[in-house]
Amino acid sequence: MLEYATAEQLAEGLRGRVLTPEHADYDDARSVWNGRIDRRPALIAQCTGVADVITCVDFAREHRLLLSIKGGGHHVAGTAVGDDALMIDLSPMKGITVDPEARTAHVQAGVTIGDLDHETQVFGLAAPLGDCSGVGISGLTLGGGIGFLSRAHGLTADNLLAAEVVTADGRLVRASETENADLFWAIRGGGGNFGVVTAFEFRLHKLGPEVLTAQIFHPLEDAGQVLRFYRDFMADAPDEVTSFAVLLRVPPAPPFPEEYHGKAAVSLFACYSGPAEDGKAALEPLSEFGNPIVNMIVPMEYTVLQQSFDPATPSGARYYWSSDYLHKLSDEAIDTIVSCIEPFPGDLTTVALMEMGGAIKRKDASATAFPHREAGYDFNVWSGWFDPSADDQIVEWVNGFREAMAPYTTGGRNVNMISSAAAKWSRAAYGHHYERLAEIKRTWDPHNVFRVNHNIAP
C-alpha cells in the first residue's frame, strides 16, 4: 500500500488531479471500455501536460511503482490499467491544432477518433483513423490503425509525421524520420513499449464533408456466396474503396425489415474516399449482387460514417476478441467461417473481414514496425455481451472459431485487438520485427518501465 503522504507528494507536483482509491471519482477513472476489466491502481494521475507526465514517470521510478498508460482506454485487454500501479491518465490532454495549409494536425495524447475527425473535417481534411469515435488516437496509432481510409492513404501510423515522447528516464524527445529515427520506427506498430507519447503530428488528406458509402445487408444463409463475392469484388477494387464484410445482428429499427431484427446477417460496408461521382461506378457492383434485405449506396457525412459502429460497441459491456490475419480468403476459409457462425452468441458480436491491399501494401514492409503488410485479410471475431454468466460459453466460442481458422491464418495477430496481454502473444503481434524492437527497447527502456502492455522484453 502506498502511504497517504506519498500520494500527497505526487499531487503537489502536478497540475492535474491525483485520485486515490478513496476519491469519489476513482471508480469512474479506473474503468475502461471493456466491462470485464476490473483493476485497482494505487494512484491515478490525470495529467494535463508534458510536465505532469514527466513528474509521474520520475515518481514511478523513484517509488518502484508499476506504471500504466491510459490513452482512450479502449484496448480490449484493458492494458491502460494495472493493479497497484500508477496510472498515467492522458484523457485530459485534448489539444488539437490543425494547419489547413500544410495539411497537418498536432494532436495531444488524450484525443479520440471522434475528437480528431471533428477538428479536421471543418477544413475538409481527415487523418486515416479507425472507425469508432471513442477509440483513443494513442493506442490506435502505436499499434498501426486500420479504418475506412486505409486502402487509399495507409495505416494511421503511416500518416504519423512526428511524435513527442517522454522517455523512461523522464526526458522529452521528438521522434521523426530525422530525429531519433529508431524510436520513430518503433512507435509505428510497436505499441506503448518505448515511452509515453504526449503528442502526435499527422499528415491529413482532403476528404468530405460527404463521402459515398455502401451499407448492404444479406440474410445469414447467403453468407458463403456474399463472402465469395466480397473477395472477388475487392480483387479489382480501386484504392479509394475500403470495404469490410461483417457478420452482425440486424439493428431493431427501420430500414431493416422487422423479421430480421436481432437476427445475425452478413453485411458489406464500404467507403469511397475519392470524388462521389467516380465512387458510384466503383461501389455499384456491391448493390447489384444477390438479394439484399437492405441495399443503400448513399452519400453520408464522413463524421457520421465514423460513428456508425458506435451503437454496437457501448462502453462497459463485456468483450472478448480474437484477431488474426488470413493469407487469402480461400473457398475453404469461407466455408469454415460459415460453419463456425452458429450459435453467434452475444448481442454485440461481430465477425469482420477487411481486405488489406492498396496503400497498406504499397508501403515498404520494413519502413515501420507494423509487421502484417503481407497478409491478405484482417480477420476478427469480436464478441460482446452483457450477462457475466455467459462469459465462459462466449470465450469458448471465440477460441473455437480461432482454432478452426488456424489453417488459413498467417500466425500474426493485431496488437491492438488481442484480448490477453500474456507474453506469449507478443511474438505473434510484433512478428518478424520483434528482435529489432527488442534492441530499440534496450536503448530507450532498458529496465522495462513501460511493461503494462503487449510487452517487448528488453
Ligand SMILES: Cc1cc2nc3c(=O)[nH]c(=O)nc-3n(C[C@H](O)[C@H](O)[C@H](O)COP(=O)(O)OP(=O)(O)OC[C@H]3O[C@@H](n4cnc5c(N)ncnc54)[C@H](O)[C@@H]3O)c2cc1C
Ligand atoms: C470499439 C472499438 C473499435 C475499434 N476500432 C478499431 C479500428 O477501426 N481500427 C483499428 O485499428 N483499431 C480499432 N480498435 C482497436 C484500437 O485501436 C485499440 O484498442 C487501441 O489500443 C485503443 O487505443 P486507446 O488509446 O483507446 O487504448 P488504451 O487502452 O488507452 O491503450 C492501449 C495501449 O496503448 C498504450 N498507450 C496508450 N496511450 C499511450 C501513449 N500515449 N503512450 C504510450 N503508450 C500508450 C497503453 O499502455 C495500452 O497498452 C477498436 C477498439 C474498440 C474498443
